[in-house]
Amino acid sequence: MQLATVAKLWNDQGWNLHFRRNLNDWEMCRLAELFFTLAQFSNLSVEEDSLVWNVGSKGWFTVNSAYEDLNTVGIEEVEWPWKRIWKTEIPYKVNCFTWLLAKETVLTHQNLNKRGFHLCSRCFLCEEQGETVNHLFLHHKWTSQLWQMFTNMREIKWVKPERIKEVLKCWNRDGNAGRKEERWKIVPSCIWWTVWLERN
Incomplete structure (x- = not known):
């Protein structure tokens, strides 16, 4: 019975288990526990197996259903600031760069080391600390x-967040100013792009 398949042991009447000995x-x-466990799988049928995407209502995979499922995993993911990246009037390459920053995948020394390029991780601008995304683009003295x-x-009293994504979440809220709001939205991306150009 160790190598038996479900199809061999189950039919329309239920489980058909055969043991080598009494x-x-x-x-x-133990047998009663086994039957109790097997009874929990009530949606078995004699039809051929097929893949079913349980997240979507129709049973098949869509990118939209996967995205919605990922966004319900936790509060941090629900608040993913994609609109603050893609819905701004800045060059597309800067949008892409901001997206990489929010994902913390820009090729700083730390990320290059993770990919197998063994470098001495030091910040190009200050040469005092290791070069991480959050150090270079948020916490470096310049x-x-x-x-x-x-x-x-804007005369804003602002406590700088630890991470890039947190900046994107709070920036518009803290500096909202009517007609100038569109210009205010692009400030983080402008700072980050300028720092990146200076670093390279």
């Missing part, structure tokens, strides 16, 4: 001055 009394409880300059222009 069961002992003490094994009957980058911090850029952030400070823009927040001072």
Whole structure:
């Protein structure tokens, strides 16, 4: 029975188990547990097996259903700031760069090391710390001055988040200013693109 398939052991009447020997009394409880476990699989049929995508309502895979499923995994994913990346009036290459930053996959020394390129991880701008996405684009002393300059222009008291994605989530909310809102939305991408060009 070890190598038996479900098709060999199940038919329209239910499970048809055959044992090589008679069961002992003490094994009957285990058999009852087995039948109880098997009873939980009530949607078996004699039809040929097929793949079913349980997330979608129709039973087949769509990118949209996969995206919606991923966005319901946790609060952090539900709040993914894609509109703040793709719905801004900046060059497409800067949008793509911002997307990579939000995913923390821009090719800094840290990410190159993860991909097998063994480099001495040091920030090109300050040569004091390891070069990570969040250090280079948020917490580096020169980058911090850029952030400070823009927040001072709006007289915003702003605590800089730890990560890029958190900046995208809070930036519009903290600096909303009517007609100038569209210009304000692109400030993070402008800072990040400028830092990247300076770094390279």
